[in-house]
Amino acid sequence: MGKMFPVLLLAVIPARAEIIVAEGERFTPQDSKGWKLTRQDDSFASHTYGGMWVTHGAGLGAPADSVGSVAIQTVQIPSAGNYRVWSKYQAPPYYNYLHKIDIIQNGKTVFSHVYGKKGTDRLWSFSGVSDELWWPWGVDHDAAEAPKTLASLAKGTAEIRLSTVVNEKPAGDRFVDFVVLTTNPADDYRGFKPYRVGTPFAEEALDATKLWMRFRNGSPNEAALQITRAGHFQPQYGGARMTSPRVAPGAWSDWFPIGPFCRLVHDEGLWLTLPGATGSIAVQVARDEAGKDLAGDLTVASGEAIVIPLEVTWNKQARVLSSRAHAERIVAESKKWRRANGGRKPRQIFCYGAFTGPEPWVSELKHTLGYNTGLPEKYPDSQWEGLHSHLYNAAQIQQFARTVKNRDRLRFVSFGDEISLGSIDFKSPANQTKFRAWLQRKGITERDLGIAPAKAELTSVGDARLVWYSNLFNEEERFADFRARTELVQKELGPNVLTGANYSPHHLALYYGPIFQWVDLFKHRGMSMIWAEDYIFSVPEVPQIISWTFAQMR
The missing domain is CATH 2.60.120.260 (Galactose-binding domain-like)
Structure with missing residues (x-):
């Protein structure tokens, strides 16, 4: 060796x-x-x-x-x-x-x-x-x-x-x-x-974002500030956390960078938490490392959120404020707003949004904006509990009905977030039989199809007319499935409970919209609640659909 x-x-x-x-x-x-x-x-x-x-x-x-x-x-x-x-x-x-x-x-x-x-x-x-x-x-x-x-x-x-x-x-x-x-x-x-x-x-x-922060440690011990963001920048939805350098009790920290942590493609919300803090936290935000160009000078409670404006790095008028301060300004400004119906909220149209928090200003802001769901007893006619999400099938609806509390306050049920209406099995013999019966029931003729209805084959490819009617049949079958779920919700949870869902992915030519899910589904009573997130946000180019949507809301 x-x-x-x-x-x-x-x-x-x-x-x-x-x-x-x-x-x-x-x-x-x-x-x-x-x-x-x-x-x-x-x-x-x-x-x-x-x-x-x-x-x-x-x-x-x-x-x-x-x-x-x-x-x-x-x-x-x-x-x-x-x-x-x-x-x-x-x-x-x-x-x-x-x-x-x-x-x-x-x-x-x-x-x-x-x-x-x-x-x-x-x-x-x-x-x-x-x-x-x-x-x-x-x-x-x-x-x-x-x-x-x-x-x-x-x-x-x-x-x-x-x-x-x-x-x-x-x-x-x-x-x-x-x-x-x-x-x-x-x-x-x-x-x-x-x-x-x-x-x-x-x-x-x-x-390369140039933005700095410092804080005063009001806790009795050496501590570091924890800074959390939620994130809504595709595809970075998971949020993140950073921790400041540790600071002696009663002392101000050095200026530390927060610019790279912020996702300033939108206004950025940052939650500030100081372990052991018993009072408010003094916080400053600056556009320079020496702190001479202040963009914010505020006090917050531990766990409270501040808002970093999108334009803060270059717009000298942009100021960093707490979420609470923004809410208080809106509430104060609302005193000058024109009010319809004597200031009384609608009783038949319900406004719900996933914005929660134990602080009193949260409820006051929601009340100011017209929320009539999920508010404390001090706000009249606003105690509906809002949305339960999500119930994806009949078994889940029935299970939820057996365990739900405060049933009389429930107003909305979601069938899913980021879902599609799905599709039938185009190769199923049972669906083939139903398709031919559907054609006969609709009065579709050989002239319409280019083939005798009794010989028509359910298909997603091939002859354009057969594909067209196959798709219409598929849509109505899916409408029926969701209609059965809506009827079950009303039977098990009450006739006033509305149903809805948020769709994804969004394909086809969205300048015109996939009409079967935006409009036709509701005509067939497959769902009864319009979900604003993608109905309005993702398809803003379709005035006919939006007009119809708001007519339904009214």
Whole structure:
């Protein structure tokens, strides 16, 4: 046996890519010919529900016909190297959004490229990769584009220059969320594959958020502040928690960063908890690490929530307040609102929402907004207990009926969240027999079908007329199933209990809506309660459906 020699194994650890994010709202327009700070609500992001998130609530916008407008931003390049230059902009499909990015160092243009030409390969929301992309629930889309050519940059300052250029028709308004410089040359960003973030380079941009917090430890012992967010940024729904540095009793903490923790693609709610605190907690939030540019100076109880405004990093008017303070302002303002029906709440239309809490201001806010369910006895005619969720089948309905308490206060039952109406078995012989009987009962003729009804085959593919009538039969069968559940609920729980559900996924052409679930189901009494979350939010483009929905509510 030969000698054993030690071998040194060296693991090659890839260097972390350098990333510089130049936010659109931080660019300085040099003229009045086009570029200007543009709030999210004034961009394509405000118009339909699709894959659109604007970090920090604003970007740089210019009209479609603007030519020659310039905006600049100076950034620090941390180390010399070759950088890929990405533009993150809004790109509803099949239009041009031409804009040019130049990078200038030491008086020389070291990079120049025109972005936004339709048909260009880009990265899209939801980890999409394509030259053009159209989502069925909306046409507003985030796109990230970068040429393969890299910019050779020296360490030190660099000027990023955004210019509007001649925009070929069909031309769209330009909205740039931010520009990213990265030493990673790949078509990649954090959360791209596997899919973990809804929009390109959002994690990188959020990591660059500049926002700090400090607090005074009012507990008798050394303690750390626990900060929790719930999260509603696709697909990051799970929430998260961070913990501050520990602080001596009675002392103020140092300023610590909270910007990267916040998901500032929307207003961010943060719950603050200080173990052992017996009184209120003094909290400050600032836009700078030294605390000179205060965005919030408030006191909260341990466990209370504060709201970080979406625009807080750049809008000096944006203030961090507690949820309680927001509620108290709304209640105070409501004293001046016009009131119908002498201020009395409806008795036949019920307003319910999943907003709870033991604090008195929660009930007062709900009362102010017109809630007439789930409120304490001090609010007249508002003690319905609201929603029970979820009962997915007859067995669950019957089991719940045997155990439910305060049955006389129950008003709503949900058949499920993020569900579909389902489908029958198209290959079942029993369904085939029922289909032919249904055709005869409906008076469908051979002229309608192109084949004798007695020979018609239930199918989801093939002849268009057979598929059409097969789908109608399938829908009515599913309506009947839900109608039976609704009837069972009314029998077991009472005739005043309403039924509903929230659908998902949403497909087909949602500009017109899958009428069978939005409208026809209710005509067949499959459900009796309109669920506002996706009925109104996801399909805002259909005035006929919304009109019908509100007519039913009235």
